Amino acid sequence: MSTQQGFERRYQAPEREPIIEVDERLFLKSAARSFYVLEAFARSPRPLSLAEVAKGAKISKSAAQRVVQTLLVLGYLERSPTGTGVVPGRRILDRSFDYLRSNPLIERATPILTELRKTCGERVDLSLFDDVTILYAIRLQSKRETFYATLSGRRMPTFATAGGRAMLACLDDRHADDILRRSKLAPLTPKTIVDPALIRQRIEEARRDGYAYVQEEALMGEIVVAAAVVKERNMPAGAIHIAGSLADWSVEDFRKRFAPLAIEAARALSG
Amino acid sequence: MSTQQGFERRYQAPEREPIIEVDERLFLKSAARSFYVLEAFARSPRPLSLAEVAKGAKISKSAAQRVVQTLLVLGYLERSPTGTGVVPGRRILDRSFDYLRSNPLIERATPILTELRKTCGERVDLSLFDDVTILYAIRLQSKRETFYATLSGRRMPTFATAGGRAMLACLDDRHADDILRRSKLAPLTPKTIVDPALIRQRIEEARRDGYAYVQEEALMGEIVVAAAVVKERNMPAGAIHIAGSLADWSVEDFRKRFAPLAIEAARALSG
DNA sequence: ACGGTTGTATCGATCATCAATACTCATGCA
DNA sequence: TGCATGAGTATTGATGATCGATACAACCGT
Incomplete structure (x- = not known):
């Protein structure tokens, strides 16, 4: 079953x-x-x-x-x-309202995300860690975005998202590997990295830089930077994502500009 | 019970x-x-x-x-x-995702709302009719807004919201009165209209104008215009809200500017 | 050590729930 | 018109999953 x-x-x-x-x-x-x-x-x-x-x-x-x-x-x-x-x-929406309202992280995150979105002008998301998937809890859109791709409640594979990688970077290698091993490493776009060794390398980079980024791995034309929100013992609770379009930004500019903002917001929510 | x-x-x-x-x-x-x-x-x-x-x-x-x-x-x-x-x-969020995704109105509304928000620069909401309450399904914030007041899944009394009144205006008098009678007419702010006769008058206006508006009836400092999305037989399905701050707009300017946009968006979703 | 919480575990009787089946009502096709 | 199909609805008595009481364990602050 x-x-x-x-x-x-x-x-x-x-x-x-x-x-x-x-x-x-x-x-x-x-x-x-x-x-x-x-x-x-x-x-x-x-x-x-x-x-x-x-x-x-x-x-x-x-x-x-x-x-x-x-x-x-x-x-x-x-x-x-x-x-x-x-x-x-x-009636289902009432329950999701209860969920969002009961979650202190989300309550604390809301004003910070809104401020962040105002500063960035780009899409800002809060995702929650949930093993092999991440779960988008709050999504503040900016430009025109398609369909339900930006609904909250959407799940995405941890391995292929910026937030997911930022969170994997908080875990010890054994645990991160465990998640990768159990993940179905199916590409979402032609550019999704599915080679575990390469993914580990990206995680290592994220560990070093304090944030992760992906280019077109979940959606073509999209670049995302993300920083993990951690609770006690450095366990990841969620991640702050900032997502923009390659039509508007070069990868380097985007990272340079938004990564510090994501890190700062994530830090404000951590602990 | x-x-x-x-x-x-x-x-x-x-x-x-x-x-x-x-x-x-x-x-x-x-x-x-x-x-x-x-x-x-x-x-x-x-x-x-x-x-x-x-x-x-x-x-x-x-x-x-x-x-x-x-x-x-x-x-x-x-x-x-x-x-x-x-x-x-x-896991609750997964179910709300299913709900949103299963609802054709919401699927159709998402791009229109996003476009509308881009045009307006103000908060744009889609609410659903549910008898004595309305239920916010999609909320696209703009400026800094407080707390979970802007979470989707939130319910508000039909009688005191712009969207609610726009939807009441679609119903025949008997049905609208029935809803008013069963509503708990408790004020949300000092400016909430709770006199049924006055509310009926506002509904009548909305019927005439094709949209409803409220000033500070749900939240001080807030003005909202809304137009109903109807399905067959003119039954209300939901409403498009555009909400702004009295710090930025005069009531008249706000209505003049945004009411036509709300009406147009609602019409595009109706039928 | 105490009284107050927590959450957990066990038990046989009973009543809510089970699967199967038959029903009504539309719709589609010939 | 008539038959076939698939929709939702209704009824049954046997069965076993679920009931509530109660006891237990682990923790807290005093």
């Missing part, structure tokens, strides 16, 4: 902590089922019929029926406006 | 549709419990102990224990970094 793999990941020790022992008997299968249903939309972001829900969540049609009814009542699913099928519900 | 009231609301016919009959027997109580736990953080956005979770979700401590364990495994809760208690988990 792919979903199972999904949270076996979570047992891994992303912070070198003891593996979480979860007593099977304390795990509520029926509760989990609801989330499997919601997660089905991650794979197919469109209205799903009952049968598709059942298939996507790997549950019986009967179970899907009841879960869907329940989630409709609660507002976490809505009937598709097209008449057939269901889609994720607005 | 306040939570119960929460979704009895959803039985109401926000779109004049037949009341949803929900067979009690199809409602999964144990599934709902998990969401009650997550919803507890809406009331107290801070780490909650097991006992607090139990109290907040109105379930027994044992049930809370099992739900919490389950949600920890799934990533929808995380142990608080402070050591004690749990907080909402990063």
